[in-house]
Amino acid sequence: MNPIVRSVSTPRVDVDSARMGRLAIASLHAELACDLKPGLVTPFDTGSHDDMDAGTFLRSLFALRHYFRAVASASARGDGFEVLRQHGIAAETAMLRATGGVNTHRGAIFSLGLLVASASAYRQSSSTTPTGEQVCEGVRQWAHALGAAPLDPHSPGQRARIRHDVAGVREQAAAGYPVLRTLALPTLRHAIAAGLSREAALCHTLMHLVAHVDDLNLLHRGGAEGLHWAREQATGFIDGGGAFAPGWRARLQTICNAFAARRLSPGGSADLLACSWFLLQQERA
Ligand SMILES: CC(C)(COP(=O)(O)OP(=O)(O)OC[C@H]1O[C@@H](n2cnc3c(N)ncnc32)[C@H](O[C@H]2O[C@H](COP(=O)(O)OP(=O)(O)OP(=O)(O)O)[C@@H](O)[C@H]2O)[C@@H]1O)[C@@H](O)C(=O)NCCC(=O)NCCS
Numbered sequence: 001m002n003p004i005v006r007s008v009s010t011p012r013v014d015v016d017s018a019r020m021g022r023l024a025i026a027s028l029h030a031e032l033a034c035d036l037k038p039g040l041v042t043p044f045d046t047g048s049h050d051d052m053d054a055g056t057f058l059r060s061l062f063a064l065r066h067y068f069r070a071v072a073s074a075s076a077r078g079d080g081f082e083v084l085r086q087h088g089i090a091a092e093t094a095m096l097r098a099t100g101g102v103n104t105h106r107g108a109i110f111s112l113g114l115l116v117a118s119a120s121a122y123r124q125s126s127s128t129t130p131t132g133e134q135v136c137e138g139v140r141q142w143a144h145a146l147g148a149a150p151l152d153p154h155s156p157g158q159r160a161r162i163r164h165d166v167a168g169v170r171e172q173a174a175a176g177y178p179v180l181r182t183l184a185l186p187t188l189r190h191a192i193a194a195g196l197s198r199e200a201a202l203c204h205t206l207m208h209l210v211a212h213v214d215d216l217n218l219l220h221r222g223g224a225e226g227l228h229w230a231r232e233q234a235t236g237f238i239d240g241g242g243a244f245a246p247g248w249r250a251r252l253q254t255i256c257n258a259f260a261a262r263r264l265s266p267g268g269s270a271d272l273l274a275c276s277w278f279l280l281q282q283e284r285a
């Protein structure tokens, strides 16, 4: 964008950006607050983690309280991907400062940040509320920039992605998050429409994600065998009726215990769960 042309904020942009920012933080909190998440941190369990607990995630959320509003506002004003990326890098720094160097939300800063930016741009340009699927599709506008952006080939995710020849979070983003559009959103919508509680619907959706996502965190910690085992556990839970089945909590607790025993943690699936919740909630905003 021409540096002479300053981005102009208007009250409408500011109000909607603040709304999108609050929804994003609330969605990350909804994921954290959900119990019975195999290998993941909950208010009652640190899962497969020794370096973080719910307090670590809450400090991280607090550090991100301005970030999502900032990317929403930048996107609504028409700022390019590089501006969004700089906000993301600053958010990663704020997160690490708040957590004492623990990586709680690096992937969520990326994925939820892009979805917030997409939702904000759509709402600004069309003055209507997009569906969750339209928000996912909107991320494709940055596909080229995503492919050209600097990448750390030695990050856990990149090492896992290269070693196991799978797509990672950037490839998901450039394709408009197909796993959210075609799997997580329909699953979450159906569970809620069928009358499941928020927690049951989130657990049900998380297990569908674990069963299908090439989760780089599972690959990083458990390799191909660990990912395969995790998918088998999730598929077994789903085939047994998932959170619709009587006694689902006891069955899921057993799976949680098994994930922790193997030190496996589907952090990518947890991010995508929070993203799914945001995509649904912004439809009502
Ligand atoms: C694009 C970046 C994320 C960089 O990508 P890269 O692959 O280099 O970074 P990684 O962090 O290694 O992997 C990506 C993170 O994304 C999550 N994730 C994993 N698989 C998937 C998937 N299939 N789809 C979507 N998302 C996925 C995951 O993040 C979550 O897990 C982390 C916490 O779990 P934990 O097990 O504790 O992870 P570690 O501490 O790393 O391992 P241990 O040592 O404990 O075993 C946490 O990050 C969660 O969010 C992957 O980690 C991005 O960093 C980038 O380039 N950012 C620049 C800014 C930017 O462009 N922003 C956009 C603004 S709109």
Ligand SMILES: Nc1ncnc2[nH]cnc12
Pocket: 031, 032, 039, 040, 041, 042, 047, 104, 105, 108, 265, 266, 267, 268, 270, 271
């Ligand atoms: N609840 C959680 N536990 C562990 N890693 C995560 N990444 C995102 N949410 C997470």
